[in-house]
Amino acid sequence: MFDALTDAVSGSPYTYLVVFALVAGDAVLPLLPGESSVVAAGVLAGQGDLVVWLVVLAAFAGAFLGDLAMFIIGRRFGPGLIERHAAEGSRAERVAWARGQLDRRGIALIASAQFVPGGRNIVMIVAGALRYPVRPFLAAEAIGAAAWAAFQTSIGYFGGRLVDDTLVALVVSVALAIMVGGLIELGDRMRRRAADA
Numbered sequence: 001m002f003d004a005l006t007d008a009v010s011g012s013p014y015t016y017l018v019v020f021a022l023v024a025g026d027a028v029l030p031l032l033p034g035e036s037s038v039v040a041a042g043v044l045a046g047q048g049d050l051v052v053w054l055v056v057l058a059a060f061a062g063a064f065l066g067d068l069a070m071f072i073i074g075r076r077f078g079p080g081l082i083e084r085h086a087a088e089g090s091r092a093e094r095v096a097w098a099r100g101q102l103d104r105r106g107i108a109l110i111a112s113a114q115f116v117p118g119g120r121n122i123v124m125i126v127a128g129a130l131r132y133p134v135r136p137f138l139a140a141e142a143i144g145a146a147a148w149a150a151f152q153t154s155i156g157y158f159g160g161r162l163v164d165d166t167l168v169a170l171v172v173s174v175a176l177a178i179m180v181g182g183l184i185e186l187g188d189r190m191r192r193r194a195a196d197a
Contacts, residue, residue: 015041015050016058023059027066030121034062035152042156052157059149063114067141070124071132078129099130106132111144115151 019041026034038059045052101109106127113123127137 015044016054019055019058020062023062024066024069025062027063027070027121027124030118034066035117038149038152039156039159042153043159044156045153046157046159052153055157056149056153059153060145063120063145063148064141067114067120067124067145068138070121071128071137071141074125074128075131076128078125079131098126102127102130102132107136107140107143110137110140111147114144114148 019037022032022037023034026032038055041050041055041058042052044050045055109123110127110132113119124141
C-alpha cells in the first residue's frame, strides 16, 4: 500500500500541495499526519523524486498559515471565553500564568512550539486568545515554521539518501523525528522543574 501511495505522488506537483494541506490542517486537527508527510516527502526528495527546497517551502507555508489560523481563531473567540469562564479562581490564575509566560518569553515559546507534539496548537490559540501582539507573533512564527520545516525535511532527505528502501527510510526518519521531539519536550520539562525549584 505504501509503495502504491508513493508511486502515485512521487514527482507529482500535487505532493507539495498534499504536504501543505496536511501540515496546515494539523494545526487545527492534530490527528492529521503533518509531520509524517513532511518526513515522507523529504525521503522522496532524498531519492530524487521531489525537489527538496519545494518540500521545505510547502511545509513552511502549511505550518505558518495553519498556526496563523489558530492564532486568529484564538483572537476572535478566546477573549470572550476567558471573560466568561476564567474570570476568577484557579482558572484566572492559569490565565495570568499563561499571560506572564507570553510576556516574558513569547517569541521563544511560539518559535519552539513547532517542535513539541501538540504544542503548536495550544500555544497559537492561547497567544491569540491573550491578544499577543501580531508583529512579534508573525516574526516568531516565521522563525519557528522555517526551522521546523527545514529540520523535518532534512530528517527525511538524509534518511532517504542513506537507505535505499523507501519504507525503511521513512520508518527510521519518523522514529528519529519522534525521538527528537520527545527530547525537546523532556528538556523543556526539566528546565521548567528547575525553574520552579
